[in-house]
Amino acid sequence: MLGPWDALEPPPRRVLVAGTTGVGKTTTAGRIGRALGVPHTEIDGLFHGPDWEPRASFEDDVERYTAGPAWVTEWQYSQVRALLTERADTLVWLDLPVPIAMWRLVRRTVRRRVGRTELWNGNVEPSMWTIFTNRDHIIRWGIRTRRKMRAMVPALEHAAPHLRIVRLKSQTEIDAFVERLRPPGTAE
Structure with missing residues (x-):
């Protein structure tokens, strides 16, 4: 497993x-896409239709998107994880401490709810009472699955040997990694 300062050639x-x-996958994926000059598509936007219903075209959309030569997306949704893993060359694992991840999740959820921020296809965060x-309220989901990646990602080292895995354990490491991806002389 690689760290933030290891060479990626x-x-x-x-x-x-x-x-x-809630750890910052989408924000980081967008930053990586900009640094590399490749498209980022938020996988939640492909999955969620109006009224939070799964889109029937989700798997086909992921298939089409990942058929391209260059892309960035989040590693989510069990029905497409194998395809994503097979087609990717690099997986960036944001392995932040649980208290930081949970704080970010709560802060993001409250901010989106109070601001009535439209997410995907007209959806907004539900009332905070639904917690x-x-x-499956997003905060309860986050608490229930907070350690899931610590079992899943390391297993990929053997299951997907073609995949470079970069483990980032702090915001400082995330920032350094993204900055290293940027061609010299360019800014975010």
């Missing part, structure tokens, strides 16, 4: 960003 072209819910009534 050749440069990544098909990148997955893994981590627990008590919905087992």
Whole structure:
């Protein structure tokens, strides 16, 4: 497993960003895409249709998107994880401490709810009361799955030997890694 300062030769072209819910996968994936000059598509936007219903075209959309020569997306959704893993050349694992991940998740969820931020296909975060009534409320989901990646990602070293795995354990490491991807003389 690589760290933030290890060389990546050749440069990544098909990148997955893994981590627990709310840790910053989408933000980091967007930054990586900009640094490399490759497209980033938020996989949640492909999955969620109106009223939070899964889109029937999700798997076909992921198939098409990842058929391209260069892309960045998040490593999510069990029905496409194998395809994503097979097609990627690099997986960036955001393995931040659980308290930081949970703080980011709560802060993001509250900010989105208060601001009524539209996410994908007209969806907005539900009422904060649903944390008590919905087992799959994003915060409850984050708590329940907070250690999931610590089992899944290391197993890829053997299951997907073609995949370079970069483990980043702090925001400082994330920032340094993204900066190293950028061609000399360019800025974010």
